[in-house]
Amino acid sequence: MAKKYDQRFKTLYESITPLFTQSLVYDYRVIELGCGSGLVSFPVIPLVKKFVGVDIDANMIAVANKKLQILQDPSLNAKFIIADASKSILNDSNEKYDKVILVNILHIVDSPKDVLLQARLLLKPNGSILIADFCHGEKMALKYDLMSRLMNLSSRFGLMGKLWRFSFADIEKLVLDMEFRILRKISFTAKFPFIFIELSEMAKL
């Protein structure tokens, strides 16, 4: 989908993006796991000191790199790399980030928990994790519900990648079970309902 991704999701992302850009400070180092073609990355990049985008799919990273190249802006400090966000390969440099962004990755990875564990390892002590994810387990119009069930069935038979049908409550339970603190939570009822949630580590007593 790499080549058609932006065209297909551009309008939806125009409404999501402010959730990620509004709390940024120029001093920040930001990493996005599962950045895809960079729909959220590119509005973030000019606002921060350093940006790293990570995706497992070489085609998605190629699209993101092409967009970066077209900008030809030496003031931007950004790079896109191919890596599995559920593995510790990311932590080789031991670099920590003020914000870790996860947009629409948790519902399609084998282990959402492993990706959250990596996000945790990448986080500075006062940093936060910003998540937006489709929740296919919420109530949807019949057409989209059927589409989602079909995708879920195909994933079970190995015909396509994983598709979790999370409810809003499932996502909340997942992060609370991992002992994250929820700083902000907004749920959106759209064609495919989605949740925005901001997490930090629990304060140590």
Ligand SMILES: C[S@@+](CC[C@H](N)C(=O)[O-])C[C@H]1O[C@@H](n2cnc3c(N)ncnc32)[C@H](O)[C@@H]1O
């Ligand atoms: C639905 S797309 C979302 C892309 C982007 N975050 C956005 O919202 O436009 C999910 C992305 O997660 C990537 N992905 C899936 N599993 C991954 C993994 N284990 N590590 C890194 N990226 C992964 C896919 O290649 C894909 O680009």
